[in-house]
Amino acid sequence: xxxxxxxxxxxxxxxxxxxxxxxxxxxxxxxxxxxxxxxxxxxxxxxxxxxxxxxxxxxxxxxxxxxxxxxxxxxxxxxxxxxxxxxxxxxxxxxxxxxxxxxxxxxxxxxxxxxxxxxxxxxxxxxxxxxxxxxxxxxxxxxxxxxxxxxxxxxxxxxxxxxxxxxxxxxxxxxxxxxxxxxxxxxxxxxxxxxxxxxxxxxxxxxxxxxxxxxxxxxxxxxxxxxxxxxxxxxxxxxxxxxxxxxxxxxxxxxxxxxxxxxxxxxxxxxxxxxxxxxxxxxxxxxxxxxxxxxxxxxxxxxxxxxxxxxxxxxxxxxxxxxxxxxxxxxxxxxxxxxxxxxxxxxxxxxxxx
Ligand SMILES: *[C@@H]1O[C@H](CO)[C@@H](O)[C@H](O)[C@H]1NC(C)=O
Ligand SMILES: *[C@@H]1O[C@H](CO)[C@@H](O)[C@H](O)[C@H]1NC(C)=O
Ligand SMILES: *[C@@H]1O[C@H](CO)[C@@H](O)[C@H](O)[C@H]1NC(C)=O
Ligand SMILES: *[C@@H]1O[C@H](CO)[C@@H](O)[C@H](O)[C@H]1NC(C)=O
Numbered sequence: 051x052x053x054x055x056x057x058x059x060x061x062x063x064x065x066x067x068x069x070x071x072x073x074x075x076x077x078x079x080x081x082x083x084x085x086x087x088x089x090x091x092x093x094x095x096x097x098x099x100x101x102x103x104x105x106x107x108x109x110x111x112x113x114x115x116x117x118x119x120x121x122x123x124x125x126x127x128x129x130x131x132x133x134x135x136x137x138x139x140x141x142x143x144x145x146x147x148x149x150x151x152x153x154x155x156x157x158x159x160x161x162x163x164x165x166x167x168x169x170x171x172x173x174x175x176x177x178x179x180x181x182x183x184x185x186x187x188x189x190x191x192x193x194x195x196x197x198x199x200x201x202x203x204x205x206x207x208x209x210x211x212x213x214x215x216x217x218x219x220x221x222x223x224x225x226x227x228x229x230x231x232x233x234x235x236x237x238x239x240x241x242x243x244x245x246x247x248x249x250x251x252x253x254x255x256x257x258x259x260x261x262x263x264x265x266x267x268x269x270x271x272x273x274x275x276x277x278x279x280x281x282x283x284x285x286x287x288x289x290x291x292x293x294x295x296x297x298x299x300x301x302x303x304x305x306x307x308x309x310x311x312x313x314x315x316x317x318x319x320x321x322x323x324x325x326x327x328x329x330x331x332x333x334x335x336x337x338x339x340x341x342x343x344x345x346x347x348x349x350x351x352x353x354x355x356x357x358x359x360x361x362x363x364x365x366x367x368x369x370x371x372x373x374x375x376x377x378x379x380x381x382x383x384x385x386x387x388x389x390x391x392x393x394x395x396x397x398x399x400x401x402x403x404x
Contacts (some may be wrong), residue, residue, distance in 0.1 A: 074392070076337055082386075082387055086383045086385065090107065090370060091369035095147075095351050095353045096353060097356045101125065105367060107143075110372060117138050117161065118137045119134070119137075119178070120135060121135050148204050151207060151210060152209070156180070161173065162174055162196075173198050193231050199217055200218040203255075203256055205258045207284035214258055215258075216267060223235070236284055254269055255270075256269070257304065263279060268306055273300040295327070302320050304319040305317055306351075313327065315391070317351060323336045324338040324349060325337065333397075346389075348384075363390060366389055367384065367387075369384055370382045
């Protein structure tokens, strides 16, 4: 049975901290927030200042030629449920989404149709303004075209009216000026590219976040988290070295969230696990899920709550196991899972090996 969110928070509070290596027992307590009909693929998640979740999706049914952005109002309420916000006609995929750094409650997202050849696709960047439209549908504005090969994670540049967008096949990060619509390359590195000689469709850079002046990213195929220093405009500092933050024991890495204390919460999609990573030491531990287990089956991205009571809750979204190449592997509808991270900490010293 899946405990309700309030119940899991109480359970965690009752744990005496400091006796367990991670402060709390693993796996972390979790509960189901919402699930979509099968087949479905939630690709990314952002959280409004009022705590409502926003979900992007990929269309996985070939006949369908549109895609709907969803919100889950009050995910911490007793019976949260998804509500459609907007359907994009003629667009089949919505990828990364993030709140603008300069306008609260205005979100930026990237989407388009994946071309079926190896040629570059033409994608679009929109803003969706929830903030200035009290009790009316949010206003959607097309900002610009993006000539990316495969847009993926998106993050706002602090104090700038601009975002960065990962390009998984081109092995680079785009800079998009939201005021002018001008796109340019902010960072490019071999550590962002699919490995040399890898099969077409192999994903390099995937999720991106800016933390303490560095761009952090997951490399999907290598299961490595990297970082590189950025300047104030969000561009790679010239000659800045790409550093390896952590090499994970996974076959794939998808998007991630970074908690204020620097712990990285990474999703592994077809590995069905949620992994916590210490950004200073590269130490990592699986906190939820396992091969063949449903808890976070096909987890694609994660974000922390912003409501009054759910700042310690990590909302993990999934694709229901659709990435698995194994026809016999279990599949389900995409879902949103709340993971209670309260009290979790990385041990100061690595655990002695057994
Ligand atoms: C989306 O596409 C489906 C299938 O083509 C169609 O039935 C549906 O009406 C469309 N939805 C909207 C809101 O346009
Ligand atoms: C590629 O996409 C085009 C346009 O959507 C379609 O007409 C064509 O049949 C597709 N080709 C393959 C090989 O799927
Ligand atoms: C998009 O990028 C590709 C590859 O970099 C290039 O060949 C093509 O001309 C570009 N298209 C547009 C519309 O800029
Ligand atoms: C890596 O993960 C696999 C599969 O979960 C596991 O069997 C193996 O023990 C792990 N290796 C290490 C070094 O942790």
